[in-house]
Amino acid sequence: MEFQANLKAFTERVLTLKPNLQTEEATKNGLIMPFIQLLGYDVFNPMEVIPEFVADIGTKKGEKVDYAILQDNTPIMIIECKHWKENLNVHNSQLHRYFHVTKARFGLLTNGAEYRFYTDLEESNKMDNEPFLVIDFENLKDHEVNELKKFQKANFDIDKIIDSASELKYSSAIKEILVKELNEPSEDFVRFFGKQIYSGKITAKVLEQLTGIVKKATNQSIKEIVNDRLHSALKKEEESHEEFEEVVEESKIETTQEEIEGYHIVRSIVRTQIDAERVVYRDTQSYFGILVDDNNRKPICRLHLNGGKKYIGLFDENKKEERILIEKLDDIYKFSDKLLEATVRYLN
Numbered sequence: 001m002e003f004q005a006n007l008k009a010f011t012e013r014v015l016t017l018k019p020n021l022q023t024e025e026a027t028k029n030g031l032i033m034p035f036i037q038l039l040g041y042d043v044f045n046p047m048e049v050i051p052e053f054v055a056d057i058g059t060k061k062g063e064k065v066d067y068a069i070l071q072d073n074t075p076i077m078i079i080e081c082k083h084w085k086e087n088l089n090v091h092n093s094q095l096h097r098y099f100h101v102t103k104a105r106f107g108l109l110t111n112g113a114e115y116r117f118y119t120d121l122e123e124s125n126k127m128d129n130e131p132f133l134v135i136d137f138e139n140l141k142d143h144e145v146n147e148l149k150k151f152q153k154a155n156f157d158i159d160k161i162i163d164s165a166s167e168l169k170y171s172s173a174i175k176e177i178l179v180k181e182l183n184e185p186s187e188d189f190v191r192f193f194g195k196q197i198y199s200g201k202i203t204a205k206v207l208e209q210l211t212g213i214v215k216k217a218t219n220q221s222i223k224e225i226v227n228d229r230l231h232s233a234l235k236k237e238e239e240s241h242e243e244f245e246e247v248v249e250e251s252k253i254e255t256t257q258e259e260i261e262g263y264h265i266v267r268s269i270v271r272t273q274i275d276a277e278r279v280v281y282r283d284t285q286s287y288f289g290i291l292v293d294d295n296n297r298k299p300i301c302r303l304h305l306n307g308g309k310k311y312i313g314l315f316d317e318n319k320k321e322e323r324i325l326i327e328k329l330d331d332i333y334k335f336s337d338k339l340l341e342a343t344v345r346y347l348n
Contacts (some may be wrong), residue, residue, distance in 0.1 A: 003152070006038055014113050014137045017245065021112070024083040028066065031112030032081050035263075041069055046316035053078065055098040065098040071156065084112045092116070092129070099127035102180040105158055106151075113137050117151075119165050133168035141293075182218055190214050231342050237249040258329065262303045265332045266290050270300060270343040298346045300339055314338045317345070 017030045033043045043049045053068035053075065067079040067293065080095040082088065088109055099107045107118040107127050116131040135144055147168065150161050187207065194202045194210045202210070219327045259281075266281045267279045267290075288305065292298035302313035302321060311323040312332060326332065332339075 002172050003149060007140065007145060007148065010035065010038055011137045015224060017085050024081060024086075027084050027112040028081050031084070032079070034066075034081075034109060035110075035112075035115070036067065036069070038153050039148075041330065047073070050075075053102075055101050063098070063101075065095070065102075068102070068104065075102050075104040076156065076158070077108055077151075078102055078104045079108040079110065082109075082111045088114060088116060092118070095344055096127045096129075096267060100125065105162070117165075119162060121162075121166055121169060127347045128169070130169065130173070132165040132172070134172075182215070182222065185211055185214050185218070253283050253285055255288070256305065258305050259283065259303060261286065262329050263290055263307065265329060266339060269333070269339050273340055273343050274347065292343060294347045296338045300342050301335075311328055315342055 013034065013317055014031060021027045021030050023136065036043050036049060037310045041048045048070055050068045050070065051066065052064045055063050055078070066081040068075040069077045069079070078083075078095070080096055080098065082093065088111055092109055095107045095109050099118070099120075105119055109116045109118070113136065115135040115137075117133040117135075118127050119130050120126055120128060122128050124302045133144075133147055144188075149155055150157070150164065168299065178185075190207060190211050191202060192208070193214050194307070197230070198206065198210065200206070263281045267276055270279060274292065278293050279300070280291055282289045282291060282294070282296070288303040290300045290303070292300060297319075299315050299319065299321075301315070304311040304313060304323065310326050310328075312326050312335060313321040313323050314335060315321055324335070
């Protein structure tokens with residue numbers, strides 16, 4: 001929770017400081033160094049973070065990457081920084097060159113607001129052309145918080161990150177393709193459905209007709225899935241609320257000694273016709289019910305003892321309750337015949 005709160009604070013920092021950062025160096029100081037610290041690394045400790053890390057390429061000397069994060073004196077991630085106004089799409093080739101000549105398994109290209117994480121999934125020691133994780137702090141998503149946690153100093157594990165990087169990279173690519181196809185279905189996408197629903201030859205005219213149908217149907221399906229999940233979530237929330245209300249109601253119920261004594265009197269009366277273990281009670285805020293087999297549809301009687309006056313509730317064949325005033329608990333014995341009659345009714 002603390003890390004998530006820190007990320008939220010950093011998001012606000014990005015939005016606040018951006019307009020005041022006029023240079024790349026200001027972007028580093030204002031946004032990128034605080035981000036590195038957010039991951040738990042000391043930017044002022046050269047055993048953890050080295051600025052201007054040397055990454056000589058062949059005979060070309062003096063090449064430097066903006067930052068290298070170290071673990072056991074070995075670089076684990078190199079960071080190439082740009083001004084926040086820069087479009088990162090045109091700068092990954094530079095990071096690509098540096099990645100090749102260092103031992104780092106991860107490369108990070110950032111303008112302070114957007115952070116693109118790269119590794120070498122496709123070919124060892126050669127940085128992939130596409131990042132496996134992109135974090136935009138102007139549009140941070142909940143699931144991305146867990147991915148960033150893996151890069152914290154305390155959690156850093158190369159093997160675990162590589163395992164998740166592969167899934168992240170390809171799932172992101174699939175999502176992009178799916179979004180594109182949903183907005184503008186390609187011919188191959190339309191033909192995929194057409195072959196399964198249309199028995200004739202798929203001509204250009206048929207293809208044009210199916211394109212609109214596929215677009216409408218797929219988008220409608222997505223909406224229905226979302227609505228179903230929302231409905232299910234709301235239903236679960238309502239059920240949870242009802243369970244909570246039941247717990248609250250139960251917590252207000254206090255079974256008195258007088259009610260227990262009344263229960264034992266009733267049980268002693270009806271046990272001549274039924275096994276005493278089958279006679280149970282249920283206490284509610286409104287009444288104290290005595291039942292057969294713990295079944296609300298098999299009431300023997302109800303005791304109303306918590307008000308100023310005492311009543312016993314007896315049931316007829318239609319299970320309609322009649323309340324009768326009693327002076328004391330021993331008066332229950334006066335209704336033995338009615339109690340036995342109700343009990344035998346359920347046995348028959």
